[in-house]
Amino acid sequence: MMLRRSLALAALLLLPTLAHAQDPAANPDGRVAPKSAWLTLSAAQREQVFRFSDPYKDYLRHAKSAALSARELSHLAAAAGFQDFTSPAQVKPGARLILSNRGRATLYAVIGSNPIASGSRMVAAHQDSPHINLKSRPVLNAPGSVAILKTIPYGGLKRYQWANLPLALVGHIDTVDGRHLEINIGFHPGDPVFVIPDAAPHSDKLLRTRTYTEVLGGEEMTPVVGSIPGEKDTVADEVMALLRSRYKIHDEDLVAAELELVPATQPADVGFDLGLTGSWGQDDKLSAYTATRALLDLKGTPGKTAFAYITNFEEVGSDNNTGAGSDFLDSAFTALLDAQSQAASGKPASALDVRNAQAATLVLSADTNDGVNPIFPGNSEASNSAIVGYGVTIKKYGAGFDPNSEFTARVLHLLDANSIPWQTQTPRVDVGGGGTIGGFLSQRNMEVLDIGIPLLSMHATYEMSSKVDLWEYYRFMSAFYTID
Ligand SMILES: [Zn+2]
Secondary structure (H helix, E strand, O other): OEEOOOOOOOOOOOOOOOOOOOOOOEOOOOOEOOOOHHHHOOHHHHHHHHHHHHHHHHHHHHOOOHHHHHHHHHHHHHHOOOEEOOOHHHOOOOOEEEEEEOOOEEEEEEOOOOOHHHOEEEEEEEOOOOEEEEEEEEEEEEOOOEEEEEEEEEOOOOHHHHEOOOEEEEEEEEOOOOOEEEEEEOOOOOOOOEEEOOOOOOOOHHHOOOOHHHOOOHHHOOOEEEOOOOOOOOHHHHHHHHHHHHHOOOHHHHOOEEEEEEEOOOOEEEOOOOOEEEEOOHHHHHHHHHHHHHHHOOOOOOOOEEEEEEEEOHHHOOOOOOEOOOOHHHHHHHHHHHHHHHHHHOOOOOHHHHHHHHHOEEEEEEOOEEEOOOOOHHHOOHHHOEOOOOOEEEEOOOEOOOOOHHHHHHHHHHHHHOOOOEEEEOOOOOOOOEEOOHHHHHOOOOEEEEEEOEEEOOOOOOEEEEHHHHHHHHHHHHHHHOOO
C-alpha cells in the first residue's frame, strides 16, 4: 500500500464492524461484536492455519525484490502446471497461463469455460516493497576512511529504522558488453552485509533536536561498504577496483543496474504462541503470494476466467512499464480475447470487445493495511480500524478505492456464505491514508473492491501479519475466483 502523508478525507460512513457474520453476538448498540478469527477455528482449521504459513515464509525467503518475487511465483506456477503464454492456440478452457511483463509483473490466468468476453474474476496485488535503491554512481569515499553507498529511498519508509540494520544487496547488473549479472549478497552464510551507521549516544548532542522524520536525512542513508585502504587514493577507489575485477564490469555498468538494499533478515514466527509471521516485505508480497497461491490451487476449470495480476512499482505510484498504470494489462486482455474470438468466429476481437470484457471484470484489489498498533492505538479510529487476527479487511475511502455498493454487497455475501471473518478499515480522518493499484483497474472500468489484512509495523524493516488472517485471506480469494 502506497503511503500518502497527507490525505484529507471528506466523508466517513460508519459501517457495522463485523468480525464474523456467523457469530452475531450483538452489542447493546445492535452491532455485531468483533471477535478474533482464532476463536472461530476448529482444531483441524487451526492446524491448516499454521501449515499454510510455512510455504509463505519460504516464498518470502527468496522474494527479495519485485523481479525475484516474480521469478519465485512463476516457479510455483510452473510446478502447478502453468505455462508461458506463447500462442493463441493455448487459450482453451482449463488452460493455465503465465503472461509475464519483463519479468517484473505477471498476469496468471486460468481460462474459464465461458469466454472472457462474458466477464472474469481477478485478484490484483503488488510485489514491490519499500527498500533503498542505489544511485547510478554509488560508491563514495566518506570521512572516517570508509567507502559508502549513495542511495535513494524507494517507497514510504521511515528512515531511522534502516540504521544499524544488516542490509543485503540484491538485484542485477546488465553490462554494456551484454552480460546479465545477478547480485545477491547478504543472505548466505559467510556473506558480508552493509550497515548505515548511526551516531553514538556519547557524541550526538548536536542531533538531539531533530524530529522523528529527520533522524536520518535522505542523503544520510549511506551504508558502509568498505574500510581497507590500499595503493589507490581512497578506500572508495579500492572498493571500485574490487567490484571491477570481481564482476568484470566498468563503472558505467552500474548505471544499467537494478540494485536494492533490503534488510538482511529472514522471516520468523513472532510470539510464544507463534501466531504472527514477521518479515520485511509483507506489504505487499503477502497479497502477491496469496493471490497467486489461491489461483494455482484452483481445481478444474472455473466458469469464468480467473486472473492473478501481480504488479510492480505500487509503492512509488504504479508508474513505469511494469506498474499497474502500464498498458500491459490491456495488451494481455486483447491477446487472450483475440485468441478466443479468432477461434469462435475467425475474426479478431474489436477494441470495444476488449473494453466490454474489462468492464465485466470483477476485481479484488488486495493490499495489506495498517492494523491497530498496541503502543499507538490512537492513530486509528476505533470503530473502523482493522485488528490483527480479526480476519480480512474491507477497505473504504482510501485514495482511489471507493467501490460501488452493489459490488461490495456481493463480496460481503461471499464472505458470509463462506464463514470468512471480516472487518472494515478507513483511516482516521486527517492523519494519513494510502493508495493501492485498485484505482488503475477502476480506471479501466472494472468493478473493484479494495481488500487487505492488517499488519503491525507496516512499511517497517520487519512487519508482522497474523497467520489466521493470511489463511482467511487465501480462503477469501479462493472463493472469489470461482463466483458465478
Ligand atoms: Zn505499501
